[in-house]
Amino acid sequence: MKLDGAQREIMEGARGETLAKVMKTLVSYGEAFGAEKMVPVTSKGGHLVTSFGLGVMKPVYALMDTLIEGGALSAQPFSVDPRPLAKEIPVNFFQNLLFKIMYSKQADYEKQLEKLGLMNPKAFTCTCYMDEVGNKPEKGEVLSWAESSAVVYANSVLGARCNRNSGIIELFGSIAGYVPYFGLLTDEGRKASWKIVVKTTRKPEAQILGSAIGMKVVEDVPYITGLSSWLGNELNDDVRSYLKDMGAAAASNGAVGLYHVENLTPEAVERGSALIQKDAREYVIDDAELERVKKSYPCIWKNPDAKPKLCFIGCPHLSLSQLQSWTERLESRGGKLKIPVIMTCAPAVAEVFNKTAYAPRLKKTGVILSSICPLMYMNNPLCGKMPVITNSNKLRTYTSARYYTDDEILNYITTGAVQ
Structure with missing residues (x-):
């Protein structure tokens, strides 16, 4: 990988041994995906997917201590995924006891996060891009995130640029201020290899539509047509909420990190069908296909006829x-x-x-x-x-x-x- 002078100085230890290790890890990560260079993280906020203080995650806590002691703190304030515990949630005695055992390190871990650069005590959410949260990236900004539903939303609805990173690697990118340049950071990597044609007689359920797309394209980029006829051509609050849920389903039922919606998402509005690769495959989604997808979901309850609690x-x-x-x-x-x-x-x-x-x-x-x-x-x-x-x-x-x-x-x- 080709590094510029500032990047090479970091990797050679000019800013401390701990930060040098962080940079070496990011370089190795990038080389595994064929990245030829590192690029600056330009967003104002990072995001960490690992929000839970599981007692068994001892290596993570040791790593956090090493980063803090070595002064390798986040170069940008970051938000974190939701907490695993909440007093208002109804649990019985045994469930509560097990929660306390499972998440015995929660309080200690949150103290580590504060030292590393947590935005504030309220910054625990998977929807860190909400206006109210204060971590909404701008179009074209380079991010270092891992939370799948946040990555797909930032890439697709906001037009930011971020790969589906792994946990901790995302934090390393925020600490070093650089991420490897490959995949969804590149113009070529943001082109669609699938054309999704929505031909339903009613507005598709966002969760099922996203599921169908994710299971079909897996990690590829889809260009969705026919959906704006149901959603319109304006990214208002209701449409953004719909795309949030659709994208989360596509990212979890598949591994979608970016989608384009014709006449609606920013890059599709700007470039239109030029975003579709010449050899793109086509997937038609109609009422029958959505019903087929929904019926394929298994029920793994011990008693399928049980009354929900x-x-x-x-x-x-x-x-x-x-x-x-x-x-x-x-x-x-x-x-x-x-x-x-x-x-x-x-x-x-x-x-x-x-x-x-x-x-x-x-x-x-x-x-x-x-x-x-x-x-x-x-x-x-x-x-x-x-x-x-x-x-x-x-x-x-x-x-x-x-x-x-x-x-x-x-x-x-x-x-x-x-x-």
Whole structure:
């Protein structure tokens, strides 16, 4: 790899042995993917996917101590994925005990994060790009992130540039201030090798559409046509929320790090079909294909006919407009819950939402508003055995939670039955 003078000085130890090791690691990482050079990280904020203080992650904590002691701190303030614990979430005695054992290092780990450059105590969310959070990258900025749903959103909806990095490597990029130049950082790597043709008779469910795309293209870049006829050509709050959920499903059911939507996402608006490679394959998605994809999801509950004990809405975290929309939808159905419902959002989004007239209305329905990571909650073996339902394809993919569409979820939590 070709390094400039400043980069070579770092790797040769001019700024300390610890930072030299960080740079050597990034160079090795880049060389593994054929990168020929390093480029500066230009975003104002980093993001770390590893937010949980699992007792077994001793090497991570030792690494963090080494970085702190060596003065290799983040060159930019960073946000972190959601916390795995929250006092407002209902748990029984044994679940609570297991949580305390599993995440015994949470408090200590958060102290390490603060020393390394954590933005603030509220910066725990997978939707770090929300306006309220304060870590929204600009178009064309180079990032060092790993959280899959955040990476795909930043690349696609915001037009920033970031590879699907691994955990810790993302932090190294923020510490060194450089990342290897390959993949989705390059113009060629951002071209689409798939053309997705949406031919549905109604607005596709974002979670199922993203799932279908992810399972078909896997890690490739898709160019989606026909979707703007349902979403329009303006990136308003509702459209951004739709694309957030679609992208998260594509990133978890596949490994999509970037998609383009014709007439809608910034690079597609600028360059149009020029983003599609000449040999791109085509995938047509109609009503029947979406139904086929949905029916392919397995139910891994011990008793498939069990009555759900809990419902999670918000993985990734909900936007302000989604919280408002869910409040209105619950009220339209009488606002009475048949099972406990947890809606999750970023702490900063919750802070803004709680100042609106919607907050007491949502609370009146009985919904629990939290900033927990639903995935981390479900990874507790005792919680994982519970029959939990969700409208998140990401949560369905990584846990035992059972997926239902937004309409099905609304019916289930207000009537106790699904149509």
